[in-house]
Amino acid sequence: xxxxxxxxxxxxxxxxxxxxxxxxxxxxxxxxxxxxxxxxxxxxxxxxxxxxxxxxxxxxxxxxxxxxxxxxxxxxxxxxxxxxxxxxxxxxxxxxxxxxxxxxxxxxxxxxxxxxxxxxxxxxxxxxxxxxxxxxxxxxxxxxxxxxxxxxxxxxxxxxxxxxxxxxxxxxxxxxxxxxxxxxxxxxxxxxxxxxxxxxxxxxxxxxxxxxxxxxxxxxxxxxxxxxxxxxxxxxxxxxxxxxxxxxxxxxxxxxxxxxxxxxxxxxxxxxxxxxxxxxxxxxxxxxxxxxxxxxxxxxxxxxxxxxxxxxxxxxxxxxxxxxxxxxxxxxxxxxxxxxxxxxxxxxxxxxxxxxxxxxxxxxxxxxxxxxxxxxxxxxxxxxxxxxxxxxxxxxxxxxxxxxxxx
Numbered sequence: 001x002x003x004x005x006x007x008x009x010x011x012x013x014x015x016x017x018x019x020x021x022x023x024x025x026x027x028x029x030x031x032x033x034x035x036x037x038x039x040x041x042x043x044x045x046x047x048x049x050x051x052x053x054x055x056x057x058x059x060x061x062x063x064x065x066x067x068x069x070x071x072x073x074x075x076x077x078x079x080x081x082x083x084x085x086x087x088x089x090x091x092x093x094x095x096x097x098x099x100x101x102x103x104x105x106x107x108x109x110x111x112x113x114x115x116x117x118x119x120x121x122x123x124x125x126x127x128x129x130x131x132x133x134x135x136x137x138x139x140x141x142x143x144x145x146x147x148x149x150x151x152x153x154x155x156x157x158x159x160x161x162x163x164x165x166x167x168x169x170x171x172x173x174x175x176x177x178x179x180x181x182x183x184x185x186x187x188x189x190x191x192x193x194x195x196x197x198x199x200x201x202x203x204x205x206x207x208x209x210x211x212x213x214x215x216x217x218x219x220x221x222x223x224x225x226x227x228x229x230x231x232x233x234x235x236x237x238x239x240x241x242x243x244x245x246x247x248x249x250x251x252x253x254x255x256x257x258x259x260x261x262x263x264x265x266x267x268x269x270x271x272x273x274x275x276x277x278x279x280x281x282x283x284x285x286x287x288x289x290x291x292x293x294x295x296x297x298x299x300x301x302x303x304x305x306x307x308x309x310x311x312x313x314x315x316x317x318x319x320x321x322x323x324x325x326x327x328x329x330x331x332x333x334x335x336x337x338x339x340x341x342x343x344x345x346x347x348x349x350x351x352x353x354x355x356x357x358x359x360x361x362x363x364x365x366x367x368x369x370x371x372x373x374x375x376x377x378x379x380x381x382x383x384x385x386x387x388x389x390x391x392x393x394x395x396x397x398x399x400x401x402x403x404x405x406x407x
Contacts, residue, residue: 007086014088036347091119100132117161126164169199203252254374267298285404292318337404
């Protein structure tokens, strides 16, 4: 088990400056409107949908606070590893070496969570961190071309950051991330992945760049980059497939918002006819499921020949559905029971009000996670991914049968 330690910090402030493509770059923190979410209680807005979703965490925590956080976590449980994460860039934490050295004295290994390496000004830092017990790193690469990193990641230490990445790959388990922007770093994507293979990275996730609200920019921050048209879902899936076909025998390749060529996600069960038949036979109720564009074709196939219909909104990712999306739904498509995504950014009462404008309906949240995203699936086999989905859909069917029982 890993002990999660959050250093706090904020994008742009605690990461040596915004990357050009940073999701948080255009957020107006002086004009914050609450989105609403599953954690809200009686009023719309809570710490999560007001501040956490915007990574408004304040500065990095002082070292004594972080050490105290670790000591508290170790009081009641045994852990094998400490996972260091942050709202800023982990490599920019000014006390990172001291923290890792202290953790190492406890006999615990360390995972550096999602760093770009922009704070590494000397390759010796990587060597010392490995000596202090860092054996796993999640590294945001963008490109192994230092000029592209300097221009697009605001990385003044681009050559050094890449040397640190190479050292980590040689001595740790390294999972890399590449945000793919059309016309910018997709042209040298093959070279970047080839370099990562040669370095010895274990896995790489390709992340589709989003530039519009319907693609996920729900905080009033679209477009991030003027004039850039992101890859379509199908184009991006083909890119993931091409990279996997070329390098998949040497490095695990996944994509987000889709897909994982090995695990078969998202929705690996959609191609398993026997599993689908068993699941469909369990459906006794009738309901409408609201989802996004990625999940829509899969859910339609999974619930084919049942009394469950699927309605999509114009939003790629279902977790990022907001009240504005629900306002546009054709109410005539909705049954008496409506299930919307568990993680959607909508207050429960707002969802019920919007979806019951023409008549009274039962409106409930669904399961938080029906399938595995590429950021997670890379550590799963196809069999494990299918098992996860079967459990999730059994839970969803339970909700359908309970709230959508036929009268």
